[in-house]
Amino acid sequence: MSSAPSGAREPEPGLLSAVRAGAPEAVDAWFRAEHPEVYRLCFGFLAHRADAEDVAQEAMVQLLDRLGEWDGVRSYRAWRTTLVLNRCRDRLRRVERRRKHEDSAAGERRERVASDPAAALERAEVEAALLAGLEALPPREREAFVLRDLEGLETSEVARMLAIGESSVRSLVTLARQRLRELLRVRLAPEERP
Amino acid sequence: VNGERDDAERVRDLRELYERLAPPPLADELAEADAETARVVRWMQQAWRELEVPRAVPPMRRAAPVRAGLARRALTWLAAAGVLAAGAALLPRASKGPRPEEHVSAAPIAIEEIRADRLELRAGPVRLLLLSPPKHDPTSEPDPTGG
Numbered sequence: 288m289s290s291a292p293s294g295a296r297e298p299e300p301g302l303l304s305a306v307r308a309g310a311p312e313a314v315d316a317w318f319r320a321e322h323p324e325v326y327r328l329c330f331g332f333l334a335h336r337a338d339a340e341d342v343a344q345e346a347m348v349q350l351l352d353r354l355g356e357w358d359g360v361r362s363y364r365a366w367r368t369t370l371v372l373n374r375c376r377d378r379l380r381r382v383e384r385r386r387k388h389e390d391s392a393a394g395e396r397r398e399r400v401a402s403d404p405a406a407a408l409e410r411a412e413v414e415a416a417l418l419a420g421l422e423a424l425p426p427r428e429r430e431a432f433v434l435r436d437l438e439g440l441e442t443s444e445v446a447r448m449l450a451i452g453e454s455s456v457r458s459l460v461t462l463a464r465q466r467l468r469e470l471l472r473v474r475l476a477p478e479e480r481p
Numbered sequence: 482v483n484g485e486r487d488d489a490e491r492v493r494d495l496r497e498l499y500e501r502l503a504p505p506p507l508a509d510e511l512a513e514a515d516a517e518t519a520r521v522v523r524w525m526q527q528a529w530r531e532l533e534v535p536r537a538v539p540p541m542r543r544a545a546p547v548r549a550g551l552a553r554r555a556l557t558w559l560a561a562a563g564v565l566a567a568g569a570a571l572l573p574r575a576s577k578g579p580r581p582e583e584h585v586s587a588a589p590i591a592i593e594e595i596r597a598d599r600l601e602l603r604a605g606p607v608r609l610l611l612l613s614p615p616k617h618d619p620t621s622e623p624d625p626t627g628g
Contacts, residue, residue, distance in 0.1 A: 318539035326534045340535050348540050410533055417528040436522055437529045442509055457509050464508075467525065468518045475524055 297363050307354050314351065322347055325371055331433035332375035334421035336414075338382065346374045368438065369448050372430065379426060416474060420467050428466070431459035 298320065305313030325346050329339035350367060357366050421429055427449075434445040435456065442460075446453045508514040511522055593601040600611040 315539050318537075322537050323534040326537075327529060327532055330532060331529070340537075344537055347537070351540060410531075413528045414532065417525060417532070420525060436511065437526060461508055464514060464518045464522055468521045471521045471524070472517055475521065 300359075303354065303357075303363065306351070318347060318351075321350070321367070325350070325367070328368060328371045328433065328438065329375055331421060331437055332372060332430060333378060334418055334424075334429065336418070338378055342371075342374055342378050346371050349374065362444075365440075365444060365448065368434070368440075372434075372448060376426075416471065419474075420471055423466060423470050424463050428459045428463040431456050432463035432467075435460045436464070 298317065302313055302317055306317045322343065326339060326343040329343045329346065330336065333339050333342065350370060353370070357363060421433075424432060430449060431445060434440045434448060435442060440448075442453050442456050445456045449456065508518075511519050514522070590602050590604045593603050595601075598613050602611075
């Protein structure tokens with residue numbers, strides 16, 4: 288049983304067939320449904336908003352291009368998540384060294400129009416705390432935690448995606464949870480909720 | 482001395498007991514984790530679900546990958562055929578060079594007016610006037626006296 292069902296379900300097979308055939312309405316519907324999930328995954332794996340935005344857009348294009356390669360036997364969600372994970376790993380490898388020497392603040396200053404400044408501020412604080420937690424995790428722990436606890440995948444699925452044993456997944460997730468607890472329990476007041 | 486030995490034995494026994502203990506199982510389900518950890522992870526989950534997703538535009542350029550590819554290839558072939566056809570049509574002219582009569586026919590000259598002192602020609606937008614001074618004939622001069 289998943290510890291945190293993310294609400295994501297397999298898309299309808301009819302929709303995927305239509306997307307494969309290139310029907311514009313189907314592509315539009317598929318994009319609107321998929322992009323938020325892909326973005327969240329990128330945000331989780333990369334722990335960086337601007338990079339997540341870029342990679343999510345690239346991943347969506349790549350998913351669309353390679354949808355024909357999906358065999359339909361394997362879970363679409365697992366196929367998609369693996370592709371996104373690989374894309375994020377590529378990005379991490381490229382920017383890991385560079386980011387240490389750069390002021391990443393420039394990428395963070397993408398302004399958004401907020402209808403409610405107080406709500407926007409609260410959202411920004413929540414996002415900052417989420418980001419701080421994810422950034423504190425080593426990449427492997429972060430991947431396992433995002434897939435298991437945030438995406439809500441089964442341990443066996445996570446093990447397949449990360450190409451490691453189930454016990455390793457449990458170890459990584461446990462370590463990540465402990466690290467997050469130490470980091471965030473002080474930051475989160477008992478009554479504070481996102 | 483006896484007291485120190487007893488202490489050492491107790492420590493050794495405790496260590497042996499500790500080594501025989503199995504480590505606690507790793508918490509797979511969140512419900513198995515302690516309350517503090519579970520609270521932090523649930524907070525992360527909720528923040529994750531409510532994460533603001535930036536707007537993105539569907540890649541309509543690639544909306545129909547197969548059809549778009551075919552269309553692109555067809556356009557390329559069409560353009561190539563057009564270039565070939567134009568080249569084939571221009572090749573004989575280029576090899577022969579322009580013929581003199583073509584220049585004449587290309588820019589027809591029309592005679593607009595002919596007079597003793599004036600010839601007016603027109604070639605396209607250009608109008609050419611050739612003027613010559615009138616010949617002086619004293620007999621034709623009018624009599625200043627009017628007679």
